[in-house]
Structure formats: structure tokens, C-alpha cells
Amino acid sequence: MSDVTGGTPGRRRGRPPRTESAGTRDRILSAAREEFSERGYEKTSVRGIAKAAGVDSALVHHYFGTKEQVFEAAIEVAFAPALNAPAAIEEGPLDGVGERLTRFVLGVWENPTTRAPLLAIVRSAVNNETAAAVFRRLIASQLLRRISARLDLPDAELRAELAAAQLVGCAMLRYVIKVEPLASVDVEAIIARVAPVVQGHLTGP
Amino acid sequence: MSDVTGGTPGRRRGRPPRTESAGTRDRILSAAREEFSERGYEKTSVRGIAKAAGVDSALVHHYFGTKEQVFEAAIEVAFAPALNAPAAIEEGPLDGVGERLTRFVLGVWENPTTRAPLLAIVRSAVNNETAAAVFRRLIASQLLRRISARLDLPDAELRAELAAAQLVGCAMLRYVIKVEPLASVDVEAIIARVAPVVQGHLTGP
Numbered sequence: 258m259s260d261v262t263g264g265t266p267g268r269r270r271g272r273p274p275r276t277e278s279a280g281t282r283d284r285i286l287s288a289a290r291e292e293f294s295e296r297g298y299e300k301t302s303v304r305g306i307a308k309a310a311g312v313d314s315a316l317v318h319h320y321f322g323t324k325e326q327v328f329e330a331a332i333e334v335a336f337a338p339a340l341n342a343p344a345a346i347e348e349g350p351l352d353g354v355g356e357r358l359t360r361f362v363l364g365v366w367e368n369p370t371t372r373a374p375l376l377a378i379v380r381s382a383v384n385n386e387t388a389a390a391v392f393r394r395l396i397a398s399q400l401l402r403r404i405s406a407r408l409d410l411p412d413a414e415l416r417a418e419l420a421a422a423q424l425v426g427c428a429m430l431r432y433v434i435k436v437e438p439l440a441s442v443d444v445e446a447i448i449a450r451v452a453p454v455v456q457g458h459l460t461g462p
Numbered sequence: 463m464s465d466v467t468g469g470t471p472g473r474r475r476g477r478p479p480r481t482e483s484a485g486t487r488d489r490i491l492s493a494a495r496e497e498f499s500e501r502g503y504e505k506t507s508v509r510g511i512a513k514a515a516g517v518d519s520a521l522v523h524h525y526f527g528t529k530e531q532v533f534e535a536a537i538e539v540a541f542a543p544a545l546n547a548p549a550a551i552e553e554g555p556l557d558g559v560g561e562r563l564t565r566f567v568l569g570v571w572e573n574p575t576t577r578a579p580l581l582a583i584v585r586s587a588v589n590n591e592t593a594a595a596v597f598r599r600l601i602a603s604q605l606l607r608r609i610s611a612r613l614d615l616p617d618a619e620l621r622a623e624l625a626a627a628q629l630v631g632c633a634m635l636r637y638v639i640k641v642e643p644l645a646s647v648d649v650e651a652i653i654a655r656v657a658p659v660v661q662g663h664l665t666g667p
Contacts (some may be wrong), residue, residue, distance in 0.1 A: 297589070323515050346616050382639055383588050384502070388554055398639055418635055418644040426631025431540050432625055434587055436601055439623040450624055 280406050282320050285310045289317075289331040294377035298328060298388040323375035328381070329391045335374030336395060337367050346459075351407075355420075355456025359448050362424045367444055376433065408459060422460035423451060487525050491513045492535040494526075499582035503533060503593040516626050533586070534596045540579030541600060543570045548608035551664075552575025556612075560625075567629045571637050572649055581638065613664060625663035628656060 278359040288310035292301045303324050307314040314408045334342075345361040346354050365371045381388035400421075403415040427447060439447070470516035485543075493515035497506045508529050512519040526532040538545075570576045583657040610618040632652060636642045644652070 380588055381621060383585055383634075392639060396639075415643050415651075415655075418641055419632070419652070422631030422635050422644070422656075423628045423659070424631065425634055426627030426629065427624070429588075429630055429634065430627050434597060434601075436598055436623055438620050438629070443618060446620075447624070448488075450663070451627075454628070454662065457659065458571055458655070 263342060281310075281312060281316065285312060285317055285320060285327075286331060286334060289321075289327050290335050290374060290377075293328060293331055293381060294335075297377070298381035298385040301328075303327065325387050325391060328388060329369050329395070332374075332378050332381075332391065333395065336378060337369045339375060340395075343400060343407070346404050346407050352456070354459055355454070356452040358420065358459075359424065359452040359455050363427070363444055363448060365449075366428050375428075379429075379433065384393065416458050420455045423454050423458070427451060437456055454459055465532060483524065486515075486517060488522065490517060490525060490532075491536060491539060494522075494532050495540050495582075497578060498533060498536055498586060499540075499579055501592040502582070503586035506533075508532065515659055530592055530596060531637070533593060534600070537579075537583050537586075537596065541583060545604050547601075548605060548612070551609055551612050556665055557661070559664055561653065561657040563625065563664075564629065564657040564660050568632070568649055568653060568656075571633045577637060578585070580633075584634075584638065623665050625634045625660045628659050632656060 285306065287305045291299075292306050292309055296305075301324070303317050304314050305408045306327060310317070321330050339362070342358060342361055345357040347411060349357060365375065378388075378392060382392040383389075401414050401417055405416040408416065410416065427439070431439050431447070470477065490511065494506075498512055501510075506529070508522050508543045509519050511532060512522045515522070522532060526535050530621040544567070547563060547566055551559050554562060582596060583593075586598040587595075604624055606619050609622040613621065615621065632644070636644050636652070648663050
């Protein structure tokens with residue numbers, strides 16, 4: 258699938274001139290991200306994306322393939338800030354990894370610009386099995402492999418997922434369900450309590 | 463609202479005979495639970511619930527009020543197993559509370575019968591602000607108050623929510639998104655790693 262979602266467009270039906278194709282592709286991707294964010298996976302159609310981008314549906318299929326593949330390409334871009342999480346793990350000493358990762362993830366959620374697409378992905382993945390499968394593939398291919406490489410422990414993936422569970426749960430209760438007092442407490446108070454837990458999952462006994 | 467969602471039906475338009483009303487009320491509630499589970503909050507209508515229960519829409523309004531109130535009554539029943547969580551905290555010694563609560567919550571999610579309605583609640587709350595508000599009220603009134611009473615610490619509610627965040631995140635990644643290896647690992651392996659975290663949040667320094 259990397260030939261479809263990667264930097265160059267698919268070439269099933271000939272190849273548009275390079276400059277035009279880059280602009281059109283980006284416009285479709287941007288429209289797709291907005292449509293998926295606003296409507297969720299199920300209610301979004303390739304036709305609607307094409308209309309929002311001002312192109313023909315056939316062109317969307319040409320560049321990306323199926324709706325599932327458009328979704329995958331769109332969330333790969335929307336998810337990009339979150340995909341920098343492994344950098345927080347890879348760079349710096351291992352005993353500060355809990356705080357770096359916690360700060361990074363909550364930082365992405367604190368920022369409304371990066372929160373909106375994340376929220377859309379979570380909503381789609383919770384509601385639709387195809388969207389969940391895309392999300393799973395992305396986590397496995399982009400996050401777990403790099404985290405495991407740094408931790409170098411046989412149970413590194415499970416450790417990473419339990420650490421992620423603490424952070425995902427915090428994000429759900431603070432930013433999505435908005436349970437008080439968690440929703441209003443200063444983010445530093447959360448980091449102080451959660452960072453040691455994340456550290457423990459990743460490097461503890 | 464407790465007069466509407468409580469054990470006895472609302473009495474705005476007269477009062478049906480006791481035995482008939484109990485049967486009808488339960489039938490509506492059961493239909494509501496199924497409709498909300500299958501379609502989520504947004505796509506469910508009072509009309510659809512009435513049809514599934516074989517009654518007139520007016521009767522649904524009579525017993526429960528608005529769609530939001532039907533939802534609140536339905537999830538209060540569907541959420542009942544989860545509402546026993548405070549018992550795991552209230553009963554037994556405080557230094558075993560992490561394991562009891564973890565076992566309890568994962569137990570509810572491991573069981574397909576209790577998992578289905580929970581999943582429906584999570585989906586609705588993630589997708590719809592009204593459903594999220596109902597969920598929030600339920601958590602505040604049913605869970606946090608009892609947990610705070612047992613912990614008797616000034617930050618008891620925040621502690622309870624961070625513990626809940628670890629468990630909610632585990633449930634999301636294991637049962638909803640189904641990320642491997644977390645989705646397939648033996649539940650005891652999760653309890654062994656997560657119970658100390660939950661204990662730490664609740665009673666740690």
C-alpha cells in the first residue's frame with residue numbers, strides 16, 4: 258500500500274504532470290481530512306471528498322484507491338504530530354523517557370490544532386472496524402517498531418501499549434468526555450502523576 | 463431527574479396500573495438499550511425505541527421524558543455492572559484496592575454480555591456531547607462520590623480519575639481498537655502490571 262499512500266501518486270491510469278499532480282493530491286488529502294474530521298469514517302464518501310476538493314471522484318480513486326486507502330493517507334498526515342512520539346523515546350536518556358513521552362502526548366492534545374484531527378481519528382476508530390484496522394496498522398508500523406527498538410526488551414511492545422493506555426485514557430477522560438476535576442486541572446499536575454507511571458511501564462521491573 | 467429515571471415511572475399524564483406499567487416500562491427500557499447499542503445516541507430516535515417496544519412514542523415520553531432522559535435511564539441499567547466498581551474499593555483492605563478494582567473492571571470488559579452495553583456507552587459518549595454529558599453526570603454522582611468517601615484524601619477524585627484513565631485506556635486498546643499484543647495477552651498478565659499502577663494512583667504518595 259505504500260505506493261498509494263506515499264509521496265508519489267498511484268499510477269494506475271497514467272501519470273499527470275508532476276506539479277499539477279502534487280497540488281491536486283494535496284487538495285484532495287486536505288479535503289479528505291476535513292470530511293473525515295467532521296463526519297467520521299462512516300458518513301464520509303469518496304464522492305463528498307471529491308466535491309469538497311473540486312475534482313471528479315475518479316481522480317480521488319486514481320490517486321488513493323478505495324475510501325479505506327484515502328482514510329489511511331489522510332490520517333497518516335493528521336496523525337503526523339503523534340507519530341513524532343517515538344522521537345521522545347529515542348532521544349535523551351532512558352530514565353527521562355516517561356516524562357518526555359507524557360509531555361509530548363499531552364502537548365499534542367492540549368493544542369487545539371493538533372487535537373482536532375486526533376479526535377476525529379479516535380472517533381472513527383471507536384465507531385468503525387475498518388477505521389480501527391487502519392489505526393492499528395499505523396500504530397504497529399509507525400510507533401511500536403521504533404519504541405521496541407529503543408527499549409530492547411522482549412515485552413517492549415506490551416510495555417509501550419500499557420504506557421499508551423495510561424495516556425490514551427487520560428486524553429479520553431480529559432479532552433473527550435471531560436470529566437471533572439481531570440478536565441480542568443493544570444496539565445503539569447497530570448504530568449507529575451502520570452510520567453512516573455509511563456516510566457514504570459516502559460523501563461520498570 | 464431522579465423521579466424520571468428512578469424505579470417508579472413519571473406521572474405527568476396520569477398513572478397506569480402498577481403491574482402493567484412495570485412491564486411496559488421495562489420493555490421500553492430494554493428496547494432503548496438495544497437501539498442505543500446498535501445505532502449510537504445520534505441515530506437513535508424516541509420513535510424507533512417506541513416501535514421496537516411495540517408502544518406509542520407518547521408512552522416513551524410519558525415514562526422517561528426526552529431522548530436524553532431515555533438515554534440516561536438506559537445507560538444507568540446498562541452501566542449497572544460498572545457501577546459496582548466502588549464496592550471493589552469500599553470492601554476489603556485499602557492496600558488491595560488496586561488489584562480488586564483492576565480485576566473488577568477488566569472482568570466486566572472480558573465478559574461479552576457486560577461488554578456490549580459498555581461499548582455502546584463509550585461510542586455514544588465519544589461521538590455526542592449530550593451523551594458525554596449524561597456519562598459525566600453518571601460518573602460524578604455514582605462513582606466519584608463513593609470512591610472519595612473511601613479514600614478520604616483531598617485529591618481523591620483526581621486520583622480516582624487517573625486510575626480510571628489507566629483502566630479506560632487498557633479497555634480502549636484491548637477491546638475496542640484491539641492493538642496487538644495487548645488484545646491477545648492473558649488478562650492476568652495485564653492485571654499483574656496494571657494493578658500496582660491503579661494502587662499507586664489511589665493510595666500512593
